[in-house]
Amino acid sequence: MRTKPPTAARTSRNVALELGFRRCAQDLRGLLLTTPLAWLMVGWLCWDRVPMERLGGWLGGFAVSWMIALLLLTLLLRLPSPQRRRHGWLLHGAAALDGMAWAAMVPLLMPDKGANALLPWLIVLLCGGAAVTAPIYASYVRAHFSYLAGLFGVLLGHALWQYQDLAHLSITLGLILFLVLLTWHIRRIGHSAEEALRQQLKNTAQNERLAGLLRVARRDAETDALTGLANRRLLDSTLSSRWQVGGLNDRRERPLSVLMLDLDHFKRVNDTHGHDVGDQILKAFAARTSQQLRKPDLFARYGGEEFTVLLPGTDAPKALVIAERVRAAIAGMPLIAEPPVPITVSIGVAQRKPNESTEALLARADVALYAAKQGGRNRVMLAE
Numbered sequence: 278m279r280t281k282p283p284t285a286a287r288t289s290r291n292v293a294l295e296l297g298f299r300r301c302a303q304d305l306r307g308l309l310l311t312t313p314l315a316w317l318m319v320g321w322l323c324w325d326r327v328p329m330e331r332l333g334g335w336l337g338g339f340a341v342s343w344m345i346a347l348l349l350l351t352l353l354l355r356l357p358s359p360q361r362r363r364h365g366w367l368l369h370g371a372a373a374l375d376g377m378a379w380a381a382m383v384p385l386l387m388p389d390k391g392a393n394a395l396l397p398w399l400i401v402l403l404c405g406g407a408a409v410t411a412p413i414y415a416s417y418v419r420a421h422f423s424y425l426a427g428l429f430g431v432l433l434g435h436a437l438w439q440y441q442d443l444a445h446l447s448i449t450l451g452l453i454l455f456l457v458l459l460t461w462h463i464r465r466i467g468h469s470a471e472e473a474l475r476q477q478l479k480n481t482a483q484n485e486r487l488a489g490l491l492r493v494a495r496r497d498a499e500t501d502a503l504t505g506l507a508n509r510r511l512l513d514s515t516l517s518s519r520w521q522v523g524g525l526n527d528r529r530e531r532p533l534s535v536l537m538l539d540l541d542h543f544k545r546v547n548d549t550h551g552h553d554v555g556d557q558i559l560k561a562f563a564a565r566t567s568q569q570l571r572k573p574d575l576f577a578r579y580g581g582e583e584f585t586v587l588l589p590g591t592d593a594p595k596a597l598v599i600a601e602r603v604r605a606a607i608a609g610m611p612l613i614a615e616p617p618v619p620i621t622v623s624i625g626v627a628q629r630k631p632n633e634s635t636e637a638l639l640a641r642a643d644v645a646l647y648a649a650k651q652g653g654r655n656r657v658m659l660a661e
């Protein structure tokens with residue numbers, strides 16, 4: 278037999294049903310824990326008015342079914358969530374037992390002759406109990422049918438048995454009518470609740486998808502596609518948001534140094550080995566240089582074969598050491614194995630002066646880089 282593939286709608290319906298099922302089981306257990314209060318009320322109402330053996334019989338029967346129902350719900354809620362709905366009979370059983378126990382009031386506690394003053398109170402209690410219980414099933418209407426089956430089973434059985442007693446028959450039929458109306462309303466509320474839950478799940482899934490897309494878009498907007506380094510946009514925004522004159526880092530007088538790096542004779546590499554090899558070298562350069570830097574340093578592709586490193590908290594002497602380390606790492610070994618093109622890098626270093634704009638700082642580092650090129654390349658130069 279071929280099984281239908283799960284559609285998104287079916288999956289969301291299943292998740293909504295699963296959530297509603299769990300909530301219904303939890304709420305029903307919570308309600309059952311308050312049931313002994315209702316027993317006290319019934320006991321107080323019936324005291325001296327209903328024969329003790331009947332009251333005791335009803336209370337004893339209810340207490341046993343109440344404990345079994347609580348046990349079933351506790352077992353159900355302990356199951357891991359994927360298995361819970363497969364053991365739905367535990368919830369249905371608990372609901373049916375609850376319904377039967379309440380309905381047993383009619384044969385056991387309702388006076389034989391309907392004119393008794395106790396009767397309206399007991400009917401109010403029974404209807405009130407059913408009305409209080411009903412909203413619990415709005416999150417999982419199917420269990421309400423089990424509750425009703427329990428109630429109806431006892432009430433109808435009693436109606437058939439007592440069909441000659443008109444007073445009892447009319448009480449039973451009235452109760453059944455009340456429960457039918459209640460069920461009709463609960464079904465409507467249940468459908469709305471399920472729809473709301475499904476909508477909520479859909480919105481959550483959509484929000485997560487959008488947040489993921491936004492994260493990817495933001496990362497792409499700030500990343501250089503070839504090397505995976507920060508791009509010029511991120512470099513500029515970091516400089517203007519954190520290092521502008523009067524900004525937080527500036528006021529704290531944290532030193533900032535920058536390195537401007539440019540691969541030497543890169544045009545020759547492209548011309549001799551082709552653009553693809555040039556691209557591989559740029560990637561390998563980015564990777565090897567990154568290994569020489571710390572986490573807080575921002576390594577960005579400034580454009581073409583020119584790169585920038587921001588070194589926060591670093592003064593010029595330390596920046597010179599780092600630049601020299603990078604230069605040696607690049608010159609020490611070809612960046613790619615095939616073809617093993619020897620490549621070097623020239624680096625200009627500048628430390629920010631007090632009240633110097635970030636544009637002026639980059640310009641000074643660029644001048645130092647130009648001086649390194651002029652000085653013969655494969656070297657580090659400090660800006661004035």
Ligand SMILES: Nc1nc2c(ncn2[C@@H]2O[C@H](COP(=O)(O)OP(=O)(O)OP(=O)(O)O)[C@@H](O)[C@H]2O)c(=O)[nH]1
Nearest residue numbers: 539540541542543544545547552555556581582650
């Ligand atoms: N393969 C590749 N080449 C690039 C990329 N961006 C820029 N280039 C090349 O880098 C080369 C830069 O050449 P030039 O500015 O003349 O500098 P150079 O040859 O490195 O010489 P000097 O900087 O003076 O040492 C050009 O040929 C550009 O086409 C890129 O993304 N991939």
